[in-house]
Amino acid sequence: MTDKQPCCTAGNGRLTNKLTQVNHMALDTGVTCWLMVSAILVMLMTPGVGFFYGGLVRKKNFISMIALSFVVLSLVSVQWILFGYSLAFGHDIGGFIGNLDHIGLNGVSADAGTGTYPPLIFMMFQLFFASVTIAIVTSAVAERIKLSSFIVFVLVWLTLVYCPIAHWAWGGGWAQQLGMIDFAGGTVVEICSGFAALALALVIKKRAGFGEYSLEPHNIPIALLGAALLWLAGFVSPLVAILIGAVAGILCYSMMLLRIRKMCDESLDAWAIHGMGGVWGTLATGIFAAAAVCGFSGLIEGNIHQFTANVVGAFATMIYAFVMTFVIGIIIDRTMGLRVTEDEEYVGLDICQHGERA
Secondary structure (H helix, E strand, C coil): CCCCCCECCCCCCCCECCCCCCCCCCCCHHHHHHHHHHHHHHHCHHHHHHHHHHHHCCHHHHHHHHHHHHHHHHHHHHHHHHHHHHHHHCCEECCCEECCCCHHHCCCCCCCCCCCCCHHHHHHHHHHHHHHHHHHHHHHHCCCECHHHHHHHHHHHHHHHHHHHHHHHHCCCHHHHHCCCCCCCHHHHHHHHHHHHHHHHHHHCCCCCCCCCCCCCCCHHHHHHHHHCCCCCCCCCHHHHHHHHHHHHHHHHHHHHHHHHCCCCCCCCHHHHHHHHHHHHHHHHHHHCCHHHHCCCCHHHCCHHHHHHHHHHHHHHHHHHHHHHHHHHHHHHHHCCCECCHHHHHHCHHHHHHCCCC
16 A cells, blocks of 8 residues: 555545555554455445345346346456556546556555555455445346446446546545545445436436336345345444434435336436435435544534535535436447347346346
């Protein structure tokens, strides 16, 4: 780890920009072990999304939804190692993006270096956050996306949307410099993926039969299993977390009903749940962050700047993710085509795209 890389401490790493004053530190086996365990837990969120979404679609598209999550995990692993990690966590360029110092993981060592844990482990930890973010976006294209077009979308979207936003909030970019705090991706993962999903759904348009007949989920227990793998929060006390969760439940359910009334087929509600839930979570962190819990104080404790920083970060992410995803989606749709044919959609993606049955 170079002396300008963010230091991960706990949870999703309360990422900081503190510069070390030493040239070498001994490996902290406790911190390293916890970071490795955390990376594994975050990795499980990607197949968790696959099961969650897979249970919510019709049986003929079950394999497709799970396969999209595994395709994501594979593609992100390659992109992140080649240049994605460097764009997100390389030395800052104008507050917007990292440089290419770490291309091909150059300088990302398995030794402790100037930190107390190997930067290689931190790289893996962040790789899995990138993976689950794009996996959430598959909500927008459920039951109608061409696999080839999806592969191209993933690689372009990661590079032009996720990497800059991750750098803003976690890699030393303008939002982190402003003071925004984001535990486990309320902004980087949730707002980014939710509003990207909304934009992509508007591009790819509705599923055949949407609004005409019921498109019922085929396996709710599988969906609940997936949801259970996606559950965690931080920066606030347990009682405040309950309050935030209660408001989030009402807000997200209301946004889901609004989406249905507007006849928008953002199929599995990434926008209503992840996007709007992420907006509320980011704002709530700026309101309720408690110094006694995390060392950061929010609006309730008199820190107006913390709330303002989170508001600015949330809305900048919302606008950037939506606009850029819409543009990327339009370009791919007009060149390769985003969705399968009507006949293929009728048969189901499990057969026409994967040659398998659930």
